Amino acid sequence: MKKSKVAGVFLFMVCLMVYLMFVKHHYSTYKPDSYRPPPHIQPGPHGFVSGDGHSFQYGIMFDAGSTGTRVHIFRFQMDSKGAPKLDHEMFRAIKPGLSAYADDPQKCSAGIKELLDVAKSSVPPSMWTRTPVVLKATAGLRLLPGQKADQLLDTVRVLFQESPFMSREDGVSIMDGTDEGISAWITINFLTGGLHGADLPTVGMLDLGGGSTQITFSPHQEKTIQTSPVDSIRSFQMFNKTHTVYTRSYLGLGLMSARFDILRGVRAPPAPPGGSTELLSPCLPPEFSGRWEHADVIYTLKGQKPGEPVYEACLSKVEKVLYRKVLKLSEARDIDFYAFSFYYDCAVDLGVIDEKQGGTIRVSDYMDAAKRVCSSLSSSPPQSPFLCLDLVYISVLLQELGFPPHTQLRLVRTINQVETSWALGATFLYIESLKKH
Template identity: 60%
Template sequence: MKIPKLAFIFLLVVCLVLYLTYVKRRFENRNMTKSLLEQLYRTDLHKRPTSAEVVGETFSYGIMFDAGSTGTRIHIFQFKLEPNASPKLGSEIFKAIKPGLSAYADDPEKCKAGLLALLEVAKQTVPPAQWSSTPLALRATAGLRLLPGEKATHLLDKVREVFDASSFPHRPDSVSIMDGTDEGVSAWITVNFLLGGLHGSKVPTVGMLDLGGGSTQITFSPQDEKTIQTSPIDYVTSFQMFNISRTLYSHSYLGLGLMSARLAVLGGVEGQPVGGSQELVSPCLAPDYTGEWEHAEVTYTLKGQKAGEPIYESCLSKVEKMIYKRVQKAEEVKQMEFYAFSYYYDRAVDLGLIDEKNGGSLRVSNYVDGAKSVCKNMEAGAGENPFLCLDLTYISVLLQELGFPLDKELKLARKINDVETSWALGATFYYMESLRRH
């Protein structure tokens, strides 16, 4: 009888040990998940997110409004949280409405209807149990930057009224006008998050080039201390993301976006219409070209110079004169991988150098050769795009002024892993990190 009794005691002890091990692991896993959630949402505005809808997985959400010059867009991001790991993007819901907030500058109250409609999309996307833990923010760009301060303030006040009545938490700084540097940093975060360079892995980060209508940005993570020491102080910014401190070289050149640069090369001044019947005459246009061009709600009358001088050489001279000493050269960019977006992408598509949907790679020299070819052909006629010669010449000069040699290869993409390469995702992370810190 003694042997069965010992066996029973042994079996009981084994079962007890297994049960305690199971409980311990469940407790550790629960604590790891809890720790990560507290890291992302530690703020008096938020409650910790509820448990995931899927067993073993936890999700959180972030809502970012992009208030641009032509429309307002909502991005609703779902993040998958894992113990001891950076969050991963689960999905993105995107919806846009027109016009932009700036269209309501004289009657701010009217902007509310569109914002409320977009918030309904958010409520249909985010589980009600997580509304109280989902941060809500709006960042306005060029459209509101160009408005008089008082009008912009009134519009932002109306946005805050809408947010105050919503079920999503926010702070006074949740609604603001984004400056160019923040736009560049946020786009850099988006690109490198999607490429895996922000997850604590050995994947190197890439640089980012963005060419908008009114401004252009360059952002990268310097690997050479000399870059930080020799750069203007306002070109270097530091922040913390996913418990890692990062230092970036980032600058936005206001007035050097493609549309603003185009106007300057043509001989116009931003915001000042040409008086009377005056025309802007430019060697960057075909000799027989006459037409109108609207920029920043001003309509300009344009005309090409008489035939004689080669268009490319004459246009190149105008572009170089306009951009002279307005751009800081960064030597380190020669060795780094860079992605380029917006008008860099669009003009490469116009040249047939990349696929419109999938993007591709090209060298700086491709822009130069494209400019020479297009300008040469324009000596016989303006073609479908009268500004293509000017735009390509400007892009090729801008890249070289920024420090990129002719043989430098750039990657061009609208999407990475099927996610839009806009600043919205990066701005959402940036905002969530600020909530965690405060």
């Protein structure tokens, strides 16, 4: 009995030893793929380097507009031979715009710090000192007196220098209309593939803002380059390739500025302090009466008496405002153009495109809609009293720029879920400038 117990214990120990040897051998030779950890991204000399050898670069762009400030945090997968890939975008917006703090610049600090905190949470700490932070201000600060604009920019500049990100003196500035047009052109062509070294042609860009309007495209005809004003032809380096574009910004021909000039008449002086602020226009619904604020002045708007030929009278007013104000480009008709901002919004108001998906529209669609809306003002006033005026203005502006009625424009707000704003293009331009230093 005693011998059998000893034999049983011995057999158990042998089995246990065999089992442990098997387990050890199994786990030393078998590593299941399903539990392999994802490549960990580590800091490298030129940005992030992932386990598969890809290099990453971050960029932070503050878009300081007239109604608000938005931060874009981009992460790029870099390619030393060609265009990078946009790997991720994070953005956040706050209101009001910087110009609202013109009389007390320090009050803008809280909002800027809030957006800097968003950037800190989006960029790995090990990359903070190698990530440029930039602010570009547009229409809101352009319209401020120089000293007030400078004080706001100085306040932001100090906050950027105190942040952990890479900040240079030129990282806070007011963007001129030409740079805005070029940056938007870079964005749209990056997103559509025209800058990726493939055989895809580049596309043109049309932007109709509140205070200004821009047109930018890459000319193929030598005639365009030879006959255009010198300051309208710009060359720049992008992704190891030189690009030459025609770009022009027309300050004062944005939709809000144009509304004012059309309503008051081209020869009428601005209303003096305490003077009349009543504007009478055939572009408004007959017998319409309302109030409109422009440049911190509240105007009383009135339409003319019923029975007047609204479309014809409004067309005449618009043509006088635009007379010899823009350059007509014959080559524009041969290039595919994307159009943004108020071109998009008016098409949405007409129901021609979906508000989220966008679509296409012909110049003749704006023209036909202008005739239809203006002619029906007496019987069925539109939801917006400015729709007749806006449509007439857009249809005339496009023709003055060189687009015949049959021209088709593409209207989009995003491509591959990335906004088609100038922010992405401006970030690329800034990163390119860092390479030169």
